[in-house]
Amino acid sequence: MPRSTTSTALKLVILLVLFAAIVAAFGLYQPRFLQTSLVSTVLQFASMLALVALGQALIVLAGGAGIDLSVGGIVSLSAILSMMALQAGAPPVTLPVLAVAIGALLGAVNGILVTRIRILPLIATLGTLFVYGGLAMALTAGGSLSGVPQWLVPFGRGLVGGVPYHFLALVLPAYLAAAVILTFTAWGRWLYAMGYNERSAHLVGIRVDRIRFFAYCLSGALSGLAALVSLAWFGSGRPNIGLNLELESLAAALLGGIAITGGSGGVIGVLIAVLMIVTLKTGLQFVNVSTVWQVGIVGALLLLVLLLDFLIPRRRA
Amino acid sequence: MGARIAGSIGGRELTLLVAGLVAMAIFAVLSPVYLSAGNLYQVVRNSVELLVVGLGLTFVLAIGGIDVSVGMVLGIAAIAIGNLLLAGADPWVAALAGPLVGAALGAFTGAVIVFGRIPAIVATIGLLGVYRTAIFALLGGSWLSGLPSSLSDIFAARIGGFLPASYIVILAAYLAAFVVLRRTPFGLHLLAVGNAEERARLAGVAVRRVRLAAYVVSGTLCGLAATFYIANYRNVEMTVGSTVALDAIAAVVLGGTSILGGRASLLGTALGVLLIRVLQNGFTIVGLPSLWQPVVTGVLLLAALSLERLAASGGVRRLAFGAP
Numbered sequence: 001m002p003r004s005t006t007s008t009a010l011k012l013v014i015l016l017v018l019f020a021a022i023v024a025a026f027g028l029y030q031p032r033f034l035q036t037s038l039v040s041t042v043l044q045f046a047s048m049l050a051l052v053a054l055g056q057a058l059i060v061l062a063g064g065a066g067i068d069l070s071v072g073g074i075v076s077l078s079a080i081l082s083m084m085a086l087q088a089g090a091p092p093v094t095l096p097v098l099a100v101a102i103g104a105l106l107g108a109v110n111g112i113l114v115t116r117i118r119i120l121p122l123i124a125t126l127g128t129l130f131v132y133g134g135l136a137m138a139l140t141a142g143g144s145l146s147g148v149p150q151w152l153v154p155f156g157r158g159l160v161g162g163v164p165y166h167f168l169a170l171v172l173p174a175y176l177a178a179a180v181i182l183t184f185t186a187w188g189r190w191l192y193a194m195g196y197n198e199r200s201a202h203l204v205g206i207r208v209d210r211i212r213f214f215a216y217c218l219s220g221a222l223s224g225l226a227a228l229v230s231l232a233w234f235g236s237g238r239p240n241i242g243l244n245l246e247l248e249s250l251a252a253a254l255l256g257g258i259a260i261t262g263g264s265g266g267v268i269g270v271l272i273a274v275l276m277i278v279t280l281k282t283g284l285q286f287v288n289v290s291t292v293w294q295v296g297i298v299g300a301l302l303l304l305v306l307l308l309d310f311l312i313p314r315r316r317a
Numbered sequence: 318m319g320a321r322i323a324g325s326i327g328g329r330e331l332t333l334l335v336a337g338l339v340a341m342a343i344f345a346v347l348s349p350v351y352l353s354a355g356n357l358y359q360v361v362r363n364s365v366e367l368l369v370v371g372l373g374l375t376f377v378l379a380i381g382g383i384d385v386s387v388g389m390v391l392g393i394a395a396i397a398i399g400n401l402l403l404a405g406a407d408p409w410v411a412a413l414a415g416p417l418v419g420a421a422l423g424a425f426t427g428a429v430i431v432f433g434r435i436p437a438i439v440a441t442i443g444l445l446g447v448y449r450t451a452i453f454a455l456l457g458g459s460w461l462s463g464l465p466s467s468l469s470d471i472f473a474a475r476i477g478g479f480l481p482a483s484y485i486v487i488l489a490a491y492l493a494a495f496v497v498l499r500r501t502p503f504g505l506h507l508l509a510v511g512n513a514e515e516r517a518r519l520a521g522v523a524v525r526r527v528r529l530a531a532y533v534v535s536g537t538l539c540g541l542a543a544t545f546y547i548a549n550y551r552n553v554e555m556t557v558g559s560t561v562a563l564d565a566i567a568a569v570v571l572g573g574t575s576i577l578g579g580r581a582s583l584l585g586t587a588l589g590v591l592l593i594r595v596l597q598n599g600f601t602i603v604g605l606p607s608l609w610q611p612v613v614t615g616v617l618l619l620a621a622l623s624l625e626r627l628a629a630s631g632g633v634r635r636l637a638f639g640a641p
Contacts, residue, residue: 134611296450
């Protein structure tokens, strides 16, 4: 697949150029933007999106029109349900496990809808987005749930050498593990194979449904981790914390070079794209552009990258 | 063709009708005020916009497309209408401006999807973000309120003291859509594209033009819905249209239009809309906070799709033992 490699590399170069242009533009407009704390700020805000976008990337990569629109709903609902479990008397130590397990469970529901009942991913996860997000709002009547254990808060706000704990402890290992698994293990090759051509993958004995189910569970678990980061960071469970994450994670995955048709792309690009999107949002905030512009700008970015994708020669014309 | 028309009033429509009546009977038992004229009028009034948006979305789903930005198109068109009314425009001019703005946005959405060759779901998620920002920017952080009642006098007037006048337009739109879908080459092409795009292309159907047209139809109807929205509520708030897409998609899918394209039921869409509004209203009447509405609609959508899939292939065995 030499041509797909070229196009992936080309996308990465375009991404890096775009990233540099964004940093340079804000730096020229407002030199104070380029202070050292910028890195800490961006990484602090990047962790949640990075975790969610990784799950999204794996699902899109696995093909079969794979998409997970429910990621934001999972983040909100895992945060709310794990806090409710604590208030109902679960030991506080279990909070991290609870958040991730609930996320994985909600992802498993998506996996069953897609691989067993065979509902199109876009409509199945659109349904669960509203069910999960709606439940998070309905169960709390829109209010926050306080009572995150104090020992967790430093994890959400602390820095090591300017880098947030959660970025070091969760995001970097997750991306490293994903990159290693995708490149060097059979599971990774299967994921690419089924994304590239599902029928052939099935014919050579790859258990397509099982891997896809696992991908949805993993995306759920990663969203649960993002929920944990939000709990540690804000000290409370917010029912709308996952808002717009479906848009931002898709934009990050596709900007990062994952082909929307599946089967091509890597996760390092996704991490760079996440950092770029967060830098852009931070910069806009820095120059006092109202936050309501962010969703539109990310939306436009998503459309632009896909139109660009159309201009770069594709291997399956 | 004959079989298809006969099949258009089939089991699905009957099921929806029965489900709706059963639900109404249960709510009537649970709440003494449920069957009051005032409450039934609420259901009828709240269904207006969704009936129109759902009709347009039926065309989009029929070609195998989807549009999650419909609520935002409604919102932008509503802002245009509201501003025209505030500027003292003739109500009929304002009423026509809605569909015009909707058609333009629908054409843009369709062009991005068809000519940009972007999967409809991804494109409309991106556009949803862009349109939402546009709504914030156009409203400038405040509601559009205190609109003159000139549109309301036309479309919200009650026929026989009950049915809003907009239902005359809605009925006409459904009849026109029925004729277009079942009696014109365009309708045939639409379903052919949804059924098997490549075969339709080989048979000489102008696939791209047909797909684009479906989005223009949908956008136009979103704009018409905006006209009725202004007539009904006489204000535009920041969160305008945020639940329209889910409700409309659920209604169309419940109505039996295939999410994969190639199959459309207009009567089903109308009944799906009414069922959703009956349930949302009923649950609210019996004391469920309105925050639960998206949960109810989402579960309804997934349950309907699951039952459909399970009935079509292998039943519950698939759930237990996996695909054969």
